[in-house]
Amino acid sequence: MFAGAQDITQARFDRARISAVIADRQPDDPLAILRPHVLQRTAHSFLRGFPGQVSYAVKANPATDILRTLVGAGVTTFDVASVAEMHAARQALPNARLHYHNPVRSASEITQAKALGIASWSVDRMSELDKLGQLTPNTQVAVRLSLKRGGGAYDFGSKFGASPEVATDLLRAVVARGMIPALTFHPGTQCTDPTSWADYIAACAEVAQRAGVRLAALNVGGGFPAFPRGGRTLRQHLFETIASATKAHFPDQPPQLWCEPGRAMVADAMWLLLRVKARGDGVLTLNDGLYGALGEWRDMPVPARQTALNQQGHPVTGTPQPFTIFGPTCDSLDRVPDPWMLPAGIADGDYILISGAGAYSLALVTPFNGYGTREVLNLDSMAEPAGQCRPAG
Incomplete structure (x- = not known):
C-alpha cells in the first residue's frame, strides 16, 4: 500500500474509533486525540x-x-x-x-x-x-x-x-x-x-x-x-x-x-473533538475556542479540517453553509475570524472533529473563565471498533 492510500485508510480507521467514543461516552469536555x-x-x-x-x-x-x-x-x-x-x-x-x-x-x-x-x-x-x-x-x-x-x-x-x-x-x-x-x-x-x-x-x-x-x-x-x-x-x-x-x-x-x-x-498526530454548546442563526458556540486549543486560528489560516458528527458519531447531513464560531468564554472576542463551512443540519450536542490540530493547540490553552481542562485520548491504547481491522504498516 502506497503512503497516500495508507494515510487515508488509517484516517478512516481512526474516525471509526472516534465515532465509537462519541456513541459510548458522549464527551462534554474537549477531547485531544493522540495518534502515535x-x-x-x-x-x-x-x-x-x-x-x-x-x-x-x-x-x-x-x-x-x-x-x-x-x-x-x-x-x-x-x-x-x-x-x-x-x-x-x-x-x-x-x-x-x-x-x-x-x-x-x-x-x-x-x-x-x-x-x-x-x-x-x-x-x-x-x-x-x-x-x-x-x-x-x-x-x-x-x-x-x-x-x-x-x-x-x-x-x-x-x-x-x-x-x-x-x-x-x-x-x-x-x-x-x-x-x-x-x-x-x-x-x-x-x-x-x-x-x-x-x-x-x-x-x-x-x-x-x-x-x-x-x-x-x-x-x-x-x-x-x-x-x-x-x-x-x-x-x-x-x-x-x-x-x-x-x-x-x-x-x-x-x-x-x-x-x-x-x-x-506533529500537526496530524493529534485531532480535536469539540462539542456544540449552542446553535443560533448561522452561529455555533463550542466548548473550546481562542482561549483554548483554537488560539492560533486568530492569527493565521490553520491547515486543519472540520467534520461534523452527530451524537451517534455519524456524519451530520445537510448542505454546507458558513457558521460563525464562538468559544465558550464570556469574551465576545473569543471568536474564530473566518466562518467554518459545516452541514446545515448541525445541532446542539453534536460534535466537530478537527483533524490536523496537533501543532500550537494544547500548547496555547489557557484557564480563562475556568475552561482549559481536557482529556488526552490515546487512540493506540483503544480497542478496535466492531467490524474494523487495524490497517497494516
Whole structure:
C-alpha cells in the first residue's frame, strides 16, 4: 500500500474509533486525540528523508506523550525555547541533545540552561552573544540570519534574525571567542516555496565567506508545511532542494545540516473533538475556542479540517453553509475570524472533529473563565471498533 492510500485508510480507521467514543461516552469536555502511529510515521519520514540531522521544536506541542513517542521513533535532539521545555525534553530522554535557539534570554535563563548542558545556542545580536559569557568547550553558537523575503504564512524575521552584515560580524566574534561557528535561519511557518531555502542557503554561504569562517553546522530551520498541496512529494522536494543548494554553495566542506520541524512533525498526530454548546442563526458556540486549543486560528489560516458528527458519531447531513464560531468564554472576542463551512443540519450536542490540530493547540490553552481542562485520548491504547481491522504498516 502506497503512503497516500495508507494515510487515508488509517484516517478512516481512526474516525471509526472516534465515532465509537462519541456513541459510548458522549464527551462534554474537549477531547485531544493522540495518534502515535501517525507521529511515528512522520518522524521516520524526516529521519530518513532529510539530508542531515533532525531536532524537534518542542514549542509546537510539548505534551509528554508526544515527546516520548518521538524518542521511541528515534528523535534524540530537541529545539527548546525555554527552561521548562529543556526539562520536558530531559524527562522524555535524559541524555537528549538540546538546541537553545530562542536567541533572546535572561541572565538567569542562561545560567539554568548551562547547567542543563545546552549543545547549541543561537544569537542574532552582539549583546546576546556577550550575555552567554564563557561556554564549555565544543559548544556551538549559531548566528540567526534573516532575509527580507516572504514565503511563509507569517514572517519570523520581524522579531528574530540578523541582517547579512550583522551576521558576518557575529560569526567572526563567535570564532574569536573560541566557540563552534554555525548559522541558522527560519523561512517562515507553512513555507511551501523551495526557493526560500535555496536563497537562505546561498546567503549563508556568502556570510560565511565574507566572515572568513568555515561553518561546522547549518540549521535550515523549521517552516516545513503541514498538509501542503503535493503532500509528502513536496516535502521530499524540499529535502532535495536543501541538499542540492548546500552542495552547490558549500562545494568543498559542507557543514553538518540540521532541521527543526515543529508543526510539520506533529500537526496530524493529534485531532480535536469539540462539542456544540449552542446553535443560533448561522452561529455555533463550542466548548473550546481562542482561549483554548483554537488560539492560533486568530492569527493565521490553520491547515486543519472540520467534520461534523452527530451524537451517534455519524456524519451530520445537510448542505454546507458558513457558521460563525464562538468559544465558550464570556469574551465576545473569543471568536474564530473566518466562518467554518459545516452541514446545515448541525445541532446542539453534536460534535466537530478537527483533524490536523496537533501543532500550537494544547500548547496555547489557557484557564480563562475556568475552561482549559481536557482529556488526552490515546487512540493506540483503544480497542478496535466492531467490524474494523487495524490497517497494516
